[in-house]
Amino acid sequence: MSPRLPQNGIPPAVRTWGLTRRFGDLIAVNDLDLTIEAGLVFGLLGSNGAGKSTTIRMLTTLLPPTSGGAEVSGFDIQREPREVRRRIGYVPQMLSADAALTGRENLRLSAKLYGIARSQRADRIEQGLAFMGLTNAAEVVVREYSGGMIRRLEIAQSMLHRPAVLFLDEPTVGLDPVARHAVWDHLRELTGEYQTTVLLTTHDMEEADALCATIAIMHEGLVVASGAPAQLKAQVGPDATLDDVFIRWTGGAVEHGGAYRDVARARRTAHRLG
Amino acid sequence: MTSLARVGRRIASASAASTGGFISDAAAIAEVEVLKLRRDWTELLTRAVQPTLWLLVFGQVFGRIRAIPTGSVSYLEFLAPGILAQSVLFTAIFYGIAIIWERDLGILQKLLVSPASRGALVLGKAASASVRGFSQTIIIYVLAAALGVRLRFDVGALLGVSLAVCLGSAVFSTLSLIVACLVKTRERFMGIGQVLTMPLFFASNAIYPLDLMPSWLQAVSRANPLSYLVDAIRGLMIAGSHAAFGLSLDFVVELSALVLLVVLAARLYPTVAR
Numbered sequence: 001m002s003p004r005l006p007q008n009g010i011p012p013a014v015r016t017w018g019l020t021r022r023f024g025d026l027i028a029v030n031d032l033d034l035t036i037e038a039g040l041v042f043g044l045l046g047s048n049g050a051g052k053s054t055t056i057r058m059l060t061t062l063l064p065p066t067s068g069g070a071e072v073s074g075f076d077i078q079r080e081p082r083e084v085r086r087r088i089g090y091v092p093q094m095l096s097a098d099a100a101l102t103g104r105e106n107l108r109l110s111a112k113l114y115g116i117a118r119s120q121r122a123d124r125i126e127q128g129l130a131f132m133g134l135t136n137a138a139e140v141v142v143r144e145y146s147g148g149m150i151r152r153l154e155i156a157q158s159m160l161h162r163p164a165v166l167f168l169d170e171p172t173v174g175l176d177p178v179a180r181h182a183v184w185d186h187l188r189e190l191t192g193e194y195q196t197t198v199l200l201t202t203h204d205m206e207e208a209d210a211l212c213a214t215i216a217i218m219h220e221g222l223v224v225a226s227g228a229p230a231q232l233k234a235q236v237g238p239d240a241t242l243d244d245v246f247i248r249w250t251g252g253a254v255e256h257g258g259a260y261r262d263v264a265r266a267r268r269t270a271h272r273l274g
Numbered sequence: 275m276t277s278l279a280r281v282g283r284r285i286a287s288a289s290a291a292s293t294g295g296f297i298s299d300a301a302a303i304a305e306v307e308v309l310k311l312r313r314d315w316t317e318l319l320t321r322a323v324q325p326t327l328w329l330l331v332f333g334q335v336f337g338r339i340r341a342i343p344t345g346s347v348s349y350l351e352f353l354a355p356g357i358l359a360q361s362v363l364f365t366a367i368f369y370g371i372a373i374i375w376e377r378d379l380g381i382l383q384k385l386l387v388s389p390a391s392r393g394a395l396v397l398g399k400a401a402s403a404s405v406r407g408f409s410q411t412i413i414i415y416v417l418a419a420a421l422g423v424r425l426r427f428d429v430g431a432l433l434g435v436s437l438a439v440c441l442g443s444a445v446f447s448t449l450s451l452i453v454a455c456l457v458k459t460r461e462r463f464m465g466i467g468q469v470l471t472m473p474l475f476f477a478s479n480a481i482y483p484l485d486l487m488p489s490w491l492q493a494v495s496r497a498n499p500l501s502y503l504v505d506a507i508r509g510l511m512i513a514g515s516h517a518a519f520g521l522s523l524d525f526v527v528e529l530s531a532l533v534l535l536v537v538l539a540a541r542l543y544p545t546v547a548r
Contacts, residue, residue: 057547057548060387061386061387062383062386062387062544062547062548063547063548082389082391085387085388085389086389088387090383090384090387092380092383092384093380094378094379094380094383095379095380096379096380096381096383096384098306098381100309100310100313100314101306101309101310105306105309109302109303109305109306110388112298112299112302113299113302113385113388113389113390114388114389115295115389141313157384
């Protein structure tokens with residue numbers, strides 16, 4: 001199946017139009033229009049309950065939109081969900097590697113589910129392990145891994161099939177600074193090596209500044225600002241940081257969003273990371 | 275056309291288009307279970323305690339009383355297949371809680387974002403439960419032989435019992451998965467699991483023949499898939515016994531129940547992650 005192509009022949013990695021998701025009376029994502037060009041690292045910023053994770057869940061076909069629509073790599077998330085799933089990688093906020101399996105076994109499961117040919121599987125797994133610095137831990141059960149190693153394994157899993165778009169939901173939540181910087185380094189290498197488009201959500205302004213070419217700030221389901229980090233900082237003032245940008249656009253109010261389940265999930269992840 | 279029929283058609287067409295992929299995806303999910311069991315056998319041993327007590331205590335006491343007429347076989351011989359089916363039921367009926375755990379850990383989301391069809395994921399889970407059910411078979415055969423139960427060891431009978439046990443495990447684990455999809459929390463799931471288990475067990479021919487039941491209970495028992503599982507195992511496992519409903523009907527009922535439940539579960543499965 002072929003994606004719909006614009007005139008330049010390269011479909012945007014992600015395009016949404018009026019994308020909306022309601023949960024009862026709550027509008028989690030409100031009329032989102034977004035275009036993410038291929039090859040970029042794009043950051044969705046916002047406090048708990050801003051709508052970042054809901055947006056990712058819709059784009060990864062986990063959650064149907066209430067109205068509006070979206071295409072990922074030129075495929076419609078509602079009409080062609082399997083085509084979308086073939087072209088994306090996803091690292092959820094929770095630590096999703098199976099703790100009872102070894103690193104290699106986790107990778108082998110992903111390789112099978114993504115239909116990587118048997119003849120290529122072993123090589124891809126070795127490459128993934130080497131790229132993420134996990135070769136020596138390949139036969140170790142994941143429950144023995146550190147938090148940073150688990151995140152690297154999950155990124156390796158999500159990249160095995162060479163996806164066009166990689167979705168990372170708070171990839172460094174709960175990690176110590178050393179592990180966080182290691183994950184950043186691997187993400188930079190990965191986008192350089194495979195030209196993968198990365199869409200990540202984060203609360204962490206330093207992370208957004210370090211990784212993202214473009215960011216969008218979400219607040220109460222709406223995108224309230226978007227652009228390159230430098231451009232957004234310049235709009236606020238000469239010495240402004242992304243924190244200042246964030247406070248300006250979200251009103252600096254103490255966060256009031258975020259369902260109990262979201263907060264519990266973040267805490268559970270942090271707890272698992274020790 | 276009902277939505278159920280539409281889902282059935284979609285699953286059927288997906289499987290027809292890529293039967294190999296469908297089966298290999300399901301096998302990949304089941305393989306994970308084998309790897310986990312190979313690493314930790316303690317669960318299988320602890321699960322063997324309850325059927326052991328039923329056979330040793332209940333079976334021997336009721337065998338001595340001779341209160342239940344069981345025709346040409348002893349009560350213990352009548353009971354052994356019922357206890358194997360009970361063990362399959364009790365192991366499988368709580369299987370659905372695993373997907374609630376997997377949702378909370380992010381494993382489920384990662385499976386759902388893969389291109390594997392929902393039907394294959396559900397069938398893979400059912401096959402995983404069959405692995406556990408089959409391991410119970412070995413334990414109960416050893417125990418029954420030690421208690422002097424006259425067992426059939428011809429290849430056809432052993433294969434038939436294995437098939438029946440695998441089908442029964444798949445049926446009840448998929449039923450359990452549907453319950454988990456509907457209730458979504460561990461607490462509610464455990465409550466409903468308890469409510470389901472005993473009526474399914476006592477409204478079956480596992481520990482007494484159908485003829486002894488009042489007519490209303492006979493009607494319930496004839497609509498209970500556990501009765502057909504017990505009947506098939508009884509007809510194949512015990513020397514001198516036969517399947518009261520007929521082996522063909524037993525297998526047709528189990529297989530039909532499995533297809534229906536897998537179709538329904540494939541539709542409900544993604545809703546757990548929403």
